[in-house]
Amino acid sequence: MNLVDINNKLKSGVIKPIDLVNEAFSKIESSNLNCFITLNKEEAMRKAKELEKCDISGLLFGVPIIVKDNIVTKNLKTTAGSFMLNDFIPIYDATVVSKLLDAGCIIIGKANMDEFAMGSTGETSYYGNTLNPIDNNLTAGGSSSGTAACVGSDITCIGLGSDTGGSIRQPASFCGIVGMKPTYGSVSRYGLISFASSFDTIGPMTRCVYDNAVLLNCISGIDSNDLTSYSKNKDNTSLIGEDVKGLKIAIPKFYVNDKIDKDVLNRFNVMVDKLKTAGCVIEYVDLDYLEYSISLYQILALGEASSNLSRFDGIKYGHCVNGGTLTEMLVKSRSEGFGDEVKRRILVGTHILSGVNAKIYYDKALRIRKAMTDSFSKIFESYDLVIGPTNTSVAYPLGLKCDDALKTFVDDVLTIPFNLTGMPALSLPIGFKGNLPIGMQIGGNYYNEDIIYKLASFVEEVK
Amino acid sequence: MINNEDVLRIASLANLEVVDIDKMCKQFNDIVLEMDKIKELEIESEIMFSPCFLENQYGEDEILPSINCDDLFNNSKNKYENYIKVVKVVE
Numbered sequence: 073m074n075l076v077d078i079n080n081k082l083k084s085g086v087i088k089p090i091d092l093v094n095e096a097f098s099k100i101e102s103s104n105l106n107c108f109i110t111l112n113k114e115e116a117m118r119k120a121k122e123l124e125k126c127d128i129s130g131l132l133f134g135v136p137i138i139v140k141d142n143i144v145t146k147n148l149k150t151t152a153g154s155f156m157l158n159d160f161i162p163i164y165d166a167t168v169v170s171k172l173l174d175a176g177c178i179i180i181g182k183a184n185m186d187e188f189a190m191g192s193t194g195e196t197s198y199y200g201n202t203l204n205p206i207d208n209n210l211t212a213g214g215s216s217s218g219t220a221a222c223v224g225s226d227i228t229c230i231g232l233g234s235d236t237g238g239s240i241r242q243p244a245s246f247c248g249i250v251g252m253k254p255t256y257g258s259v260s261r262y263g264l265i266s267f268a269s270s271f272d273t274i275g276p277m278t279r280c281v282y283d284n285a286v287l288l289n290c291i292s293g294i295d296s297n298d299l300t301s302y303s304k305n306k307d308n309t310s311l312i313g314e315d316v317k318g319l320k321i322a323i324p325k326f327y328v329n330d331k332i333d334k335d336v337l338n339r340f341n342v343m344v345d346k347l348k349t350a351g352c353v354i355e356y357v358d359l360d361y362l363e364y365s366i367s368l369y370q371i372l373a374l375g376e377a378s379s380n381l382s383r384f385d386g387i388k389y390g391h392c393v394n395g396g397t398l399t400e401m402l403v404k405s406r407s408e409g410f411g412d413e414v415k416r417r418i419l420v421g422t423h424i425l426s427g428v429n430a431k432i433y434y435d436k437a438l439r440i441r442k443a444m445t446d447s448f449s450k451i452f453e454s455y456d457l458v459i460g461p462t463n464t465s466v467a468y469p470l471g472l473k474c475d476d477a478l479k480t481f482v483d484d485v486l487t488i489p490f491n492l493t494g495m496p497a498l499s500l501p502i503g504f505k506g507n508l509p510i511g512m513q514i515g516g517n518y519y520n521e522d523i524i525y526k527l528a529s530f531v532e533e534v535k
Numbered sequence: 536m537i538n539n540e541d542v543l544r545i546a547s548l549a550n551l552e553v554v555d556i557d558k559m560c561k562q563f564n565d566i567v568l569e570m571d572k573i574k575e576l577e578i579e580s581e582i583m584f585s586p587c588f589l590e591n592q593y594g595e596d597e598i599l600p601s602i603n604c605d606d607l608f609n610n611s612k613n614k615y616e617n618y619i620k621v622v623k624v625v626e
Contacts, residue, residue: 163606257587270586296594300587367572378549385550387621389610398622399550407552415551416559419542420566422549435582436573442583478565494586518587 074229075131075283082128089120089134089178096136096180099227105203107218107227109141110149111181119178126176131286133176138222138231141182142189142265143274145169152265153185153197153215156384156391156409166263167298168232168274168291175290183218183231187411188381189239189267191215192483193473196413201470205247206507210467213243219277220247230278230287234264236271237369238462238487241499244277245511246467248501250284250528251277253487255518256494257302259288260295266380268373271491281500281528285309288521304519311526317351319527320455326362327460327486327513335505340461343502343512346534347527357455360447361440365488366481368444371424371437372492378421384409413480445493452517457527460486462499462511486513496521500528502535537563 073081081087093116100108116136123134139145142152144162146169151157165173172179186196194202194217202217204210205225212221216233223231224247233240235253244251252275259274266272276287285308294303323344328337348354361368386392386405393404410418424433451458463486473479490497490513497515504510512531516524539556542563546553553559604617613620 160610163602163609255587294592296592299592300585300589302588302590361576364573364576367570370566370570371573382550387611387613387619392612394613396622398624401622402550403552406550410551415553416562416566418549418551419545419553419559420563423537423541423545423563423567424570426545426548433570433573436576436578438582438584439578439580440573440576441586443578443580445583445586446580478569481569492586 074280075135075286078135078229079128079131079133082134089123090117092134092136093117093120093178093180096227099225103225103227104208105205105212105221105225106200107184107202107221108138108181109151109153109184109199109218112148112179115148116178116180123176123178130175132172132290135177135230136180136228137172137177138181138183138219138228139169139179140216140219140231140233141185142234143169143232144263144265145179145182148179148182150182150265151199152189153187153199154410154414155198157389158198158391160389164263167260167295169263171291180228183216183222185218186215187414188265189215189234189236190377190413190417192238192242192480193470194218195470196411198411204467206509207467209469210508211246211470213246213467215239216243216277220244220249220251223247223249223277223279226279230276230283232274232291233277234272234274235491236267236373237491238484240275240277241462241487241497241511241513242483244499245462245501245509248509249277249279250281250498250500251275252284252288252498252521253490253496254288254292254521255496257300258292258519258521260293260298260301262295262297268376269380270376271373273491281525281532282309282312284498285312285525306519306522308521308525311522312529314526316347316527316530319352319457321347321352321354322357322451322455322458323354323460324359324362324458325356326359331464332461333465333505336461336463336465336510339503339505339510340512343531343535350530350534357451359451361444362489364440365492366485368437368440368492369484369488370420370481371433372441374417374421375424375434376421378418378425381414381418441492444489448489448493448495449517456516456523458515460513462486462513466505466508466510490515494518496524498524498528500531502531537567
């Protein structure tokens with residue numbers, strides 16, 4: 073069921089919120105996907121009962137939702153997929169969580185994820201692998217693996233993820249759902265456990281385009297607790313269903329290169345033909361510096377990560393190993409608390425920011441980031457949207473890339489550019505390779521999520 | 536090239552222990568090799584400080600209830616009365 077169906081049934085009295093919660097937990101019990109780290113059954117039941125006394129308000133009223141475990145929830149364990157925060161109980165709600173609760177959503181649990189959102193397979197989680205709902209031998213993608221698997225297997229129809237280099241769009245693509253990384257700043261990051269602050273974005277993951285836009289409407293907006301937040305007060309559903317004729321769409325040549333899986337590319341080209349038939353104007357363009365995306369991401373995101381994760385010292389919260397000097401305590405607590413991938417990224421980030429490297433790498437990367445952003449902005453002077461495949465391939469077997477430090481970044485080569493520029497991008501399914509979904513990415517200029525949803529709703533209809 | 540000694544020095548800066556230094560050193564070099572690609576670029580652009588439009592946000596200067604100390608202390612392993620206890624650093 074989508075949000076409109078649920079709302080209609082609630083309004084007609086056919087179902088109550090408690091029925092939706094019971095159905096979700098019944099599906100969880102029969103699921104083997106390991107998409108939850110913490111369940112919130114008692115509180116979900118209590119809230120569902122409480123909502124029975126209230127008037128049915130918007131489309132999110134009474135709807136069960138899964139929230140990625142790097143978004144803090146008051147009195148509900150929040151681990152960020154790490155042993156470091158294995159017993160961390162937040163004392164406040166993230167702004168997005170407050171907004172969901174105000175809208176009448178029922179949080180049924182916290183989603184499994186790559187540790188501190190560092191990974192693209194879900195395999196770096198301390199709490200075990202999330203399995204792909206379509207084929208349990210495959211990765212669900214990452215880092216928002218749990219949310220993608222939960223929504224993909226229809227335990228809930230909506231969920232929240234976070235995206236630093238593709239962590240919403242890549243798992244959405246692997247699990248056959250819709251995932252949006254909104255414009256940086258349009259959704260408050262207050263209460264999101266930071267990985268790379270100038271990249272991190274919370275976004276909706278849903279089974280259909282309309283629900284995605286509804287959820288984004290709910291969570292976006294200016295927040296005095298996040299000074300990078302900003303709002304254009306747009307209704308993201310306003311253009312859904314409108315004629316796409318005349319839309320000007322660019323395809324960066326880099327997005328259709330020979331490293332992309334042939335079947336993925338073929339399916340993408342089929343969709344391009346459909347868009348042309350519908351009257352979209354589509355042209356291939358050059359976008360500067362895209363080939364440096366992974367280098368830039370490693371330098372900037374890992375630099376920020378090393379700084380952000382220095383707060384985990386075991387003193388105020390988090391895993392703590394007592395004994396010895398203060399330095400020994402810090403080293404032992406951090407070394408036991410963090411997993412290998414996180415440690416590796418902290419070390420690389422520390423290297424980048426050390427001494428002369430800050431100038432050689434970090435300073436230069438910030439300049440290239442600006443140049444790349446200017447290149448995107450120039451494209452958006454002539455085009456409404458940019459499209460391409462979301463990933464270079466479909467979902468692959470678990471364990472395939474475990475020991476390769478670089479390959480986990482290569483997965484995100486097509487999604488990272490939108491994190492570097494801060495522009496919005498959405499992934500939605502456009503077909504299959506065998507039984508595995510193929511994702512298409514639609515990117516837009518800042519705050520043009522409404523135009524992205526306009527095209528996405530058309531693609532959803534004709535795929 | 537990063538060598539084992541460099542890895543240990545960086546680990547010390549990051550307050551981390553490295554168990555398999557050889558493996559970490561190899562992975563480190565793979566990543567640095569990728570990062571080094573930007574060295575080939577001559578770039579004149581200004582620095583990008585934020586990917587979004589930033590606007591000052593002003594609010595009323597009002598007193599709000601503070602965080603509850605008991606709640607705050609719940610997540611700390613080492614407590615003594617109303618304090619977080621840390622290892623002695625001054626003899």
